[in-house]
Amino acid sequence: MHIVNRVRECRFFADEMTQQELATAVGVTRQTIMAIEKGKYSPSLEVAFKIALYFGKPIQEVFSYQDSD
Amino acid sequence: MLNMTIKEKSTWLSLLATLYIFGRYTFEVFAIDLAAVSELEAIDIVMGNLSSAVLLIIIVEIIFQSIIAMAASKNEVEGDERDKLISLKANNSGYWVLSVGAFLTLGQLLLPHAIGMESSLKSYYPLPLFELHILLFAFILSEVVRFAHQVVLYRKDAV
Numbered sequence: 001m002h003i004v005n006r007v008r009e010c011r012f013f014a015d016e017m018t019q020q021e022l023a024t025a026v027g028v029t030r031q032t033i034m035a036i037e038k039g040k041y042s043p044s045l046e047v048a049f050k051i052a053l054y055f056g057k058p059i060q061e062v063f064s065y066q067d068s069d
Numbered sequence: 070m071l072n073m074t075i076k077e078k079s080t081w082l083s084l085l086a087t088l089y090i091f092g093r094y095t096f097e098v099f100a101i102d103l104a105a106v107s108e109l110e111a112i113d114i115v116m117g118n119l120s121s122a123v124l125l126i127i128i129v130e131i132i133f134q135s136i137i138a139m140a141a142s143k144n145e146v147e148g149d150e151r152d153k154l155i156s157l158k159a160n161n162s163g164y165w166v167l168s169v170g171a172f173l174t175l176g177q178l179l180l181p182h183a184i185g186m187e188s189s190l191k192s193y194y195p196l197p198l199f200e201l202h203i204l205l206f207a208f209i210l211s212e213v214v215r216f217a218h219q220v221v222l223y224r225k226d227a228v
Contacts, residue, residue: 028149029074035151040226042148
């Protein structure tokens with residue numbers, strides 16, 4: 001099981017906003033945004049919703065579940 | 070350094086301070102020549118060294134953690150959900166080490182009464198206040214394991 005995300009892409013289309021700007025907006029550290037983008041850390045539902053809401057997208061457009069099989 | 074969160078910097082500081090200060094204390098305790106001093110003198114030396122080590126770690130932590138915190142915002146100092154998860158995982162590792170140390174200490178205290186024999190560990194390492202030192206070293210080791218595990222998790226971006 002693996003959760004994939006399009007946070008990097010969303011940042012790009014939001015005028016190439018920085019990781020720090022997104023981190024401040026959703027209340028986490030820049031390193032956490034970096035770990036999320038690399039797929040090393042799956043955020044809590046709360047942070048995932050905050051990120052999706054920040055970009056004005058439904059959560060399933062930003063985060064999706066991928067079966068490893 | 071630039072890529073570290075405030076929590077990671079703070080963990081590095083605690084790890085290095087613990088290793089240096091209590092590493093030095095451990096060296097000093099093992100260097101006491103029990104043949105040259107009486108048991109009471111040895112206990113006096115140990116208590117003096119231990120008091121200095123505890124005082125030093127408190128001072129170092131207060132000064133340097135304050136310096137690190139001054140350069141950060143309130144949110145960064147509190148840490149986010151990833152910091153908390155890393156901390157929980159590392160606490161678990163430290164807990165196991167401390168548990169082993171607590172059981173060793175209990176064994177040292179109970180076995181001589183239960184089976185009427187002197188503990189073998191004590192004959193190999195005749196430290197002053199032996200049982201106190203097993204527990205103290207277990208505590209120091211558990212702290213080192215806890216900080217080191219935190220650092221590893223931060224460096225690996227593991228959670």
